Amino acid sequence: MPSAQLTRPRLWVPSTVYVTASAQAEPHGRAILERLTAAGVQDVHLLGGDRLPALRGADERATYAAAKRTLAVVTSAASKRRPTPIPPSADFSFPIAEGCPGHCQYCYLAGSLAGPPITRVYADLPRILAGLDDVVGTGAVTSGTAERGHEGTTFEASCYTDPLAVEHVTGSLAATITHFGTHEWAGPVQLRLTTKYDDVEGLLDLPHGGRTRVRASVNVADVERFEGGTARVAARLRALGRLARAGYPVGLTIAPIMPVDDWRAAYGELLAAAGAELAGVPGLDLTVECITHRFTPKSKDVQLGWYPRTKLDLDEDARTRKLGKFGAVKYVYDKDTMRELRTWFEDALARELPAARYLYWT
Ligand code: SF4
Structure with missing residues (x-):
C-alpha cells in the first residue's frame, strides 16, 4: 500500500454542538463540554430542556451535510440503554453514542437512524455501563457456545456508531475500556468494537x-x-x-x-x-x-438522498431478496x-x- 495513504485525516471537530439540560447535569457531559471547548468549538448551545432543535437544510443533501457537522450531547432513553442481542457479533449491543461523522456511502446506519444523522454522544455513560451487570452470563451468541464460550458475555459498542471517530471529543471509549478492564464482573466479559479510524494513542496505556x-x-x-x-x-x-x-x-x-x-x-x-x-x-x-x-429498501432510499451521485451498486435486480428478522427485506x-x-x-x-x-x- 502506498505510503501516501498513511497521511492521517484531520480529527473531526463539530461546527455546532447542542448540550441538553440533562446532559449538562452529568459529570461526563461537563467533561465532554470541556474537551469541546479545548478543541476550539465556539458554536455551543446549552439547551434549557432535553429536546434538540429540528435541523433542516434546503434539501435532503443539505440537511445531511449540516447534521454531519453537528454533535449533540444528550442522555440516553431507558429503551436505548437496554442491552440488545446482536447476532452474529455479540451477546449484546449497548450504546456509547449514536451516529458518526464519517461519510461512508454504504453506511449501515442509513437504514437504522431516525431523522438527520446528527452524532449523539451520551453524557450518562456511567449509568449505561452500570446497566450491563444485569445481563452478564445470560447471552446466547457467544455465552455458553462451544466455539465462542471462552469470550464470556460479549458486548458490542459499535452497532450505532464508530466509537473511535468521536473519542477525541468525548473520552467515552477510554472510560468504557477502563470500566471493562477494572470492574468486578459476575463472570467473564468482553467489550467489542470495530472502527475505521486510527487515533488509538489514548487507548494504548489503558x-x-x-x-x-x-x-x-x-x-x-x-x-x-x-x-x-x-x-x-x-x-x-x-x-x-x-x-x-x-x-x-x-x-x-x-x-x-x-x-x-x-x-x-x-x-x-x-x-x-x-x-x-x-x-x-x-x-x-x-x-x-x-x-x-447488503442493502434494504430503506437504506437504499436514504443513501440515494445523501449521496445522489453514488457509484455504489444498489441494483435490486442483480441481487437476491432475503427476509431478515421480523420479515424485513434485504438484498444480498x-x-x-x-x-x-x-x-x-x-x-x-x-x-x-x-x-x-x-x-x-x-
Ligand atoms: S465509519 Fe462506520 S459508522 Fe461511520 S459513516 Fe462509516 S460505516 Fe458509518
Whole structure:
C-alpha cells in the first residue's frame, strides 16, 4: 500500500454542538463540554430542556451535510440503554453514542437512524455501563457456545456508531475500556468494537485487562473510495498493530465485501498487508469477521438522498431478496457469488492469516 495513504485525516471537530439540560447535569457531559471547548468549538448551545432543535437544510443533501457537522450531547432513553442481542457479533449491543461523522456511502446506519444523522454522544455513560451487570452470563451468541464460550458475555459498542471517530471529543471509549478492564464482573466479559479510524494513542496505556477486542474495519481500494472522512486502510492496520502490541485482543472486520474488479488479487493483498502488520506480535489474539455488502429498501432510499451521485451498486435486480428478522427485506449477493466469495476467503484466510480465528461469514 502506498505510503501516501498513511497521511492521517484531520480529527473531526463539530461546527455546532447542542448540550441538553440533562446532559449538562452529568459529570461526563461537563467533561465532554470541556474537551469541546479545548478543541476550539465556539458554536455551543446549552439547551434549557432535553429536546434538540429540528435541523433542516434546503434539501435532503443539505440537511445531511449540516447534521454531519453537528454533535449533540444528550442522555440516553431507558429503551436505548437496554442491552440488545446482536447476532452474529455479540451477546449484546449497548450504546456509547449514536451516529458518526464519517461519510461512508454504504453506511449501515442509513437504514437504522431516525431523522438527520446528527452524532449523539451520551453524557450518562456511567449509568449505561452500570446497566450491563444485569445481563452478564445470560447471552446466547457467544455465552455458553462451544466455539465462542471462552469470550464470556460479549458486548458490542459499535452497532450505532464508530466509537473511535468521536473519542477525541468525548473520552467515552477510554472510560468504557477502563470500566471493562477494572470492574468486578459476575463472570467473564468482553467489550467489542470495530472502527475505521486510527487515533488509538489514548487507548494504548489503558488498564484494558485483555477484556476489549478492537477490530479494524478494512477493505480494498475500490471500496475504500466510498469511505469519506475516515482514516485510510493502511493507517487502520497500523493502529491495529499498535493495539495488538499493547496487549489488546484484536480483529479484522472485512466489510462490506464486494466482488469488485480483480477482487481476489485485491483482497489477497489486503490480507497479506494485515499479516505483515501483525507479524511477530507476542501472544497475538486475532479474529476475523466477514460481512458481504447488503442493502434494504430503506437504506437504499436514504443513501440515494445523501449521496445522489453514488457509484455504489444498489441494483435490486442483480441481487437476491432475503427476509431478515421480523420479515424485513434485504438484498444480498446471489447464491453462486456468495459461494465463490466465501470459498475464496476461507482458503485465503487459512493461507495468509493462519493464526486468526474466523468467527463468521454473513
Ligand atoms: S465509519 Fe462506520 S459508522 Fe461511520 S459513516 Fe462509516 S460505516 Fe458509518
